[in-house]
Amino acid sequence: MRARAFFALSLLAAACIVLDAHAATDTAAAPGATEPEAAAVLTARRIHTEDPAQPQVTAIAWDAQGRILATGEAKQLRARYPVARHVDAGDATVVPGLIDAHAHLMELGYALLRADLSGAASKDEVLQRLRVFAASAPEGAWIEGWGWDQNRWPEQTFPTAADLDAAFPDRPVWLLRIDGHAGWANSAALRAAATAEGARALEGDWQPDGGRIVREGGRPTGVFVDAAMRLVERAMPARSEAYRAEALSRALAAAVANGLTGVHDMGVSREDLALMRRFADEGRLPLRIDAYADGDREALADLCEHGLYRHPAGRLEMRGVKLFMDGALGSRGAALLADYSDEPGNRGLLVTDPAAFGAAVVKARDCGVQVATHAIGDRGNRIVLDTYEHALAGQGAPPDHRWRVEHAQVVAPEDIPRFARLRLVASMQPTHATSDMPWAEARLGHDRLAGAYAWRRFLDLGVTLALGSDFPVEQVDPRLGLHAAVTRQDRAGQPPGGWLPGQRLTAAEALRGFTVDAARAGHDEARVGRLAPGLRADFVVLDRDPLAVPAAELGDLEVRATWVDGQPVHTAD
Template structure:
């Protein structure tokens, strides 16, 4: 295995480390590598790493350290989001956000208002619509969108990123007509006459995406900076970026060489990239200060539950003629798995439906026998609806379920409709996975969900939305303790990136990535966890964010 080591001297952004620093007067919480919760009031760090934690007596051991008063605030390790889309978040922050739209009409009006302020855009883009939350729950149409924007193409991604709503101008540019065939793993939603209605599901989006303007470096810079600023304000110091192509791969390497990454990134190379084999041949990418680590591949199994694209073993309960979509053909799984594992890269497989999860487990088992790779900490991203018979196989095959707590509280209004009560026994099953000894890496899947990790901690513990609904939590038997949720966003997330010895806690030798927050999440009522505000965010002993007064 070849490893690219990006070696640079820390000479900018206050990266020349001076005397040790001693931050005291804090209410600190961390996990050690055994998963035990430790409390402390003082921490000394030097050269960006933790030297020691303890009581105020640390000051006597390090009299020359620069003292920082923590003002009795709560300190936690920087939180790790184990599944997000960094550039997607940046793009969302810079385009029309439809998450709060109350109907298709409301969304169309929001697009019109945005378009009027962005006259220079060749395309109008946006994200966040969710027909399940609208009256009637029907997919929106191009004809409605045409009433509000018809002079330029519009492409609006569904909240889960697995479907797009477009106007007639966009359909015309892409040449999508009644005669256009559905691509493998994709679906063009049509009316009774077979005409496209304006919604493209999963791989059908590719028919449109190739016509969008190419992304410039200036755009990448704006997106990364916007995403970084946003995540730091929410206490996220490291993110696992779930699916990048060569352009972003090269851009991240450029930014880390310039010492200008806003936070730590663990990118997964998209298996759909035409440059996959070349990037695998290049080997692992690792900079010496652990800002960037590229040693994994994101593969795509199926679509999403909300758009009925998740691949199921049996038909959808509310659509008996539909079993979902396989984004990667079944016959293509073996060569893909063999290639990735054979090159020593961790394979992280998107699987939401029970069929996609079973196919992933079957192929992992098959490839392990022939290619090895069982020790690579391979993952299933989402592991959302799993047949109960398949859950023990995750443990047997050393597969990490990388799951997103807010998916459960967002999906609870439609999940039973989609799969019925019986299949929910293996759905969003965090506690079941933990009880069998599987480490669960928690994240948000931003911008599908909001990126705030305290929303995730709250959802994991309460199984409720932020309005305290339902009263006892949705499928409360799968709720986790706060300590378990905290571990999912720290130590286990770090483990899922081969980084548990350098990140995920504030113990000796780990990077001094930490946050100060305005309340003690371990003592506040669980219903209030989501209200936590981040006051300061530090990475490698350097303050990167301060909340405005």
Template sequence: MKKYLQGLIPLFLFSCLYSCGEQKESVDLIVHGGIIYTVDENFSQAEAFAVKDGRFVAVGSSSDILSHYISDDMLDLQGQVVYPGFIDAHAHFYRYGTSLIIANLTGSDSFDELIKRVTVHRDSHQDQEWILGRGWDQNLWEVKEFPTKDRLDELYPDTPVLLTRVDGHAALANQKALDIGGVTAGTNILGGKVLLQNGRPTGVLIDNAIGLVSTHVPNATLQESMDALKAAQENCFKVGLTSVVDAGLDRETIELMQQMHVNQTLKMRIYAMINPTEDNRKYYFEKGPYQDDFLTVKSFKIYGDGALGSRGASLLEPYHDDHQEMGFLLNTPVEFEKLAYEMFENGFQMNTHCIGDSANRTLLNIYAHVLKGENDRRWRIEHAQIVSREDINKFSKYNIIPSVQPTHATSDMYWAEDRLGADRIKTAYTYKDLLEQNGLIALGSDFPVEDINPLYGFHSAVARRDDNNWPSEGFQMENKISRKDALKGMTIWAAYANFEEDLKGSIENGKLADFVIMEEDLMKEAEENLRHLKVLGTYIGGEKVY
């Protein structure tokens, strides 16, 4: 018996050693000691998680994770806060990257300031064939009127100039650029307008008219395109973005992104909305939808109308500050419906830019006609900015997703009532009403129209105030949304709107290990501080990218 017991001792010791550590599963990363908002179905909190092969493999308390997993890479959060990687549900990622090398006109408080910025830019970019700029907004100027090309003609009579408004739906061109585009006082184009003064072009082009000139701007080289994507990615990682919806891309850009993903020079996850050109439709309808861990190609971006600031948004009644103007659609309802049937038959999501109440009604009715009733096609209205009271229930009836940009409300609130009047403004930027239709809403920024920082949108959604926390009482506070819903809108609901909810949007077992670390708690920090909170770390697939 003694020998028998002696024989059991080594076995017992081995068993103890095994249970004390050897049985722990080896993983690539363990994060512990934090406040983790998982944004799972119960919006539960955790303290720790383990990552292996780019995915979350366990989420729970620090004691549970540390007792079951081991890693050479251990991150003690020491009370810091973690969120799922932020998703921008509507942006222009590639365009933002290319905008970093042209004149930045954002925030110009006068036309003189605009000219100063253009000349400074030109002085350091003499080699560029065109002078390009973006970001001006006449609503910020003392005289809130569109500029004219006269000054540009004086400064640059032999160099084409094209300066795009902040929303991308209007541009100022000099005479040289107009000549290259063949634009005259007699030019007419569907879905666009050439503004005239005393029977001559002022240089301002609205919506589709911009294309008459912009198509002549030289394409970026391959290296310039790659540099633009890498620069955009670097800036987005700094503010916690791990996925972006790029609204309106051609095949060559999508394929470049895919190749850069393969080469690991691009790590930003992309939901690509395709430009609906004839060539793009033919190619992608034959190819079919595509999805991997870094790229989803399943939708087309359609433009319904223009923008409110340039009076191109299509309204049911005339503009309050211009009774001769109602805006316009950028295509005919017949063509929109044809596109809708093509999207439906080929299994693609239709995502349509709709600002004005007329554009929203037209496209909602077309969606309804094609979708019939309840469905899981997840067709989206991008912006859903002004929706009449009679139309808002169509989002619920036909399972249409509102994809909105909260900072549009706080950027436009200074002048939007001038455009719409006291009653119609109440049907604009109605995020809570839209959320209640289907119990979800996708939040984005529309950058570079707005800033890339998703915390600006979070603040605008919950506080309805600008970066100076004005107005103190908030703008149309009946349509603020809760912090919980705002976080969902930039994580799990944005993922759902992209058919990616099984891949990302929450910190759960099996999902891609995308997460953001912050020192402060978005759920508790004072509203006036929300825009100023800093991201400490951004991770994609468990890899630190910032």
């Protein structure tokens, strides 16, 4: 309690977070120069720095701008900086700030404002939660929900509009699947969509490019996959600026409460970047956001016209674009080289036409923009690899491009070495494996599992493995990612020994994936990811040592405090 009380006092003393307007030029003091005065020295039982020069210390010191001056032993640093404020973390363990290398802040915020359907074990439970949510929702507003997963239900089949109509005959209902790649509408929402698109626009045997309307007898059943979801969403009322700001505020608070000091936000629109920029201007960004533009649209056009973006306070930047190749495995939209084992004749969806994708990749390359592409199925990943290889062989390809494949979930084993050869980043999410393991083999068959969620195969080839969660698809909690990466088990410890245990990571490798390698994936290693002189004082205070506790306890670590730029942005109290 003494350490917690100290953090609470520190938070009060630091009501105004100090931002460094010159963060882009972070450097340690030049040799021979007068050493800057430290603003604070933090001491703890153990500090893992991820700095090869001093991997474990008991103290760090930083200046008033939040730049680390020195790391070392507590007694020496307190003597070296006698007038610096002393922050005593007691018996806690400190690690570099955790970075989620693939997430969606605005979608998390919207999910927190919608009915929470995650974990619902049946359609009846979904309806029960919706009734509770609807009782306090504004009169006449659409009922929105997030997180249903038919794989958790006894029948394991897609739901229909009729399943919702008895409870909501007149009020439109729109519910997003847990992966965000499918939506479930009631009949009132279907009528609204038909009015917006044309009376019979949803009927027939046609399908939208990159999507699928699930139909029976030519009529929509209520489920829309990938690009088809827009047919319903275009009929929904536009979100107000106040609603969007509330969503972002809630998402940021949830992130820092779980120990995140940085997020790679995949798919940020021009409008969402403007909102984040306003938060940054007002000093309301408690963590760092690496925003990736939402495909070949306005935000990418802005990068090409005006150059890569970075806010002067150092907590917001956009230097990359997030493209899409295929859908998700759970909704059978991931593009596979062969049929789904549990649905013959279906090989998934290409969300983007390969020619259009290739043009977008070359456009980004020529604008100096980092490319990151969603690819889940083995066919989707192969198309991305082929396209990257062609583009990187062309003129203007940057030597240190660090192009990324987001998810790389199911890759043909012969394609995995291409990630190393092309110097790509594999951006993967450990909890996807533990969420998908109950049904992944049914989708893929046993043989294709050889290249599924294959973290160890990538790492052993020297591929940069940046770890994240894909929140709100998974929970906004990197501790769960550490647990899944090391155990390949769910929180109940199943299956014994772990699922496909040969692909497990060590605790040190998992921590590196959320720190050093996540920072490298965003070209941020000169600022964050380690605790070393010249870098930012971004760190997390934990109750126990993630490199020493039993693997089964990694998900139970307590976040005592989250610090960014040498200031607390969250304390447990």
